[in-house]
Amino acid sequence: MMRVLMLGGGAIGREVLRHVAGDRSLRITHVMELAVAREALQRTLGDGIKVISSLDELEGKPDLVLECAGHGAVKAHVPLLLRRGIDVLLVSVGSLADPGLPEALAEAAGAGGAQLTLVSGAIAGIDAIAAAKVGGLDEVIYTGRKPPLGWLDSPAEKVCDLRSLRAATVIFDGSAGEAARLYPKNANVAATVSLAGLGLEATRATLIADPAITRNIHHVQARGVFGELEITISGRPLPDNPKTSALAAYSAVRALRNRVAAVCI
Numbered sequence: 001m002m003r004v005l006m007l008g009g010g011a012i013g014r015e016v017l018r019h020v021a022g023d024r025s026l027r028i029t030h031v032m033e034l035a036v037a038r039e040a041l042q043r044t045l046g047d048g049i050k051v052i053s054s055l056d057e058l059e060g061k062p063d064l065v066l067e068c069a070g071h072g073a074v075k076a077h078v079p080l081l082l083r084r085g086i087d088v089l090l091v092s093v094g095s096l097a098d099p100g101l102p103e104a105l106a107e108a109a110g111a112g113g114a115q116l117t118l119v120s121g122a123i124a125g126i127d128a129i130a131a132a133k134v135g136g137l138d139e140v141i142y143t144g145r146k147p148p149l150g151w152l153d154s155p156a157e158k159v160c161d162l163r164s165l166r167a168a169t170v171i172f173d174g175s176a177g178e179a180a181r182l183y184p185k186n187a188n189v190a191a192t193v194s195l196a197g198l199g200l201e202a203t204r205a206t207l208i209a210d211p212a213i214t215r216n217i218h219h220v221q222a223r224g225v226f227g228e229l230e231i232t233i234s235g236r237p238l239p240d241n242p243k244t245s246a247l248a249a250y251s252a253v254r255a256l257r258n259r260v261a262a263v264c265i
Contacts (some may be wrong), residue, residue: 001024002260005062005086007077008069008190009033009041009051011241012091015249016068016256017045025260030058030127032069043259055080062086064259068252071095071184074105076117087115089255091248094191097180097200119255122245123189123218123264125231129196137224140197142176142190145208145217148243156209157180168210183207186244189218198224 002025003234006013009031017028028049035053052058055077065081065088066073074095078088082105096102096118109116129140142185150160156162156171172179177200186229187207194203210217212227214232222229235245258264 002063003060004028004256005030005032005058005065007032007065007067007073008070009037009045009240010070011244012068012249012252014240015238016066016248016252017049019250019253020256024255026064026213026256028066029062032073032204041186058119064089064256066252066256067091068249070128071098072087075101079104079108081113082114082116085112085114087259089117089119089252089259091119091121091252092184092188093118093195094180094184096195097122097177117255118192118195119186119248120233120251121192122216122233122235123193123220123231124233125197125220125222125229127221128229129193129220130225132222132224132229133197135225137197137222139221140193140203141206141221141249142193142203143208143219144179144187144189145210145213145219146186147213147215147242148209148211150216150237151183151186151207151209154186156207160209162209165209168208168212170206171209172205172207175201176205177201179205179207186257188248193220197246219247 006028030050032052038051038053068091070092074092111113148165159171160169176190179187190205194200218233220231235247238244238246
């Protein structure tokens with residue numbers, strides 16, 4: 001059985017735990033959470049999973065780490081885990097927009113003989129974009145559209161009054177890298193799409209607050225030697241977090257199960 005350490009016990013983490021409970025091939029043995037939330041989370045999870053707030057508290061070496069704790073946790077913990085030779089599945093892909101972090105993670109993985117896998121998250125077609133890159137990509141455009149409240153606690157609040165918005169409003173138009181840096185809790189998809197294809201700075205991203213919708217809508221266009229690709233996903237957000245699509249949690253579950261499956265896709 002594969003033993004998994006999960007970084008983060010928030011909305012995505014709780015959804016992952018719900019889906020892998022009772023799985024005979026893998027088990028989440030530890031969840032790492034901030035000290036202030038540790039006691040409450042431990043009560044929620046019971047005795048079967050140990051909640052820790054430091055890597056020093058680990059009992060044994062996990063076989064795999066699933067990161068779903070946010071950008072700060074990526075910088076603080078993932079390089080050390082990779083150096084220890086532990087493979088990591090990364091949900092917070094937008095963190096790779098931070099200058100120098102991708103190189104630091106790659107160096108740590110090389111030093112430890114470990115692998116960092118970027119989880120596809122809330123968007124489809126990442127495999128196709130990555131494959132198209134082999135032949136040559138000319139253009140990749142990402143558009144993210146969410147209900148106004150999905151942009152709370154972000155720079156969008158300086159652009160418009162999100163609580164009283166009556167018409168769709170562009171809150172960002174620029175590179176995917178800048179979108180990920182400015183909207184770290186909202187733009188993981190922009191970062192994932194760009195890293196699969198033309199890169200953070202060469203991929204265009206537009207973010208929109210739209211009061212006429214109730215779901216998170218992701219739209220990707222790509223053009224290159226392969227032809228043309230267009231994908232739209234209208235995803236329901238997680239009940240506990242309107243900023244996060246449920247598909248992001250499901251993709252993390254899929255990534256975990258692929259690590260133990262006899263046949264994976």
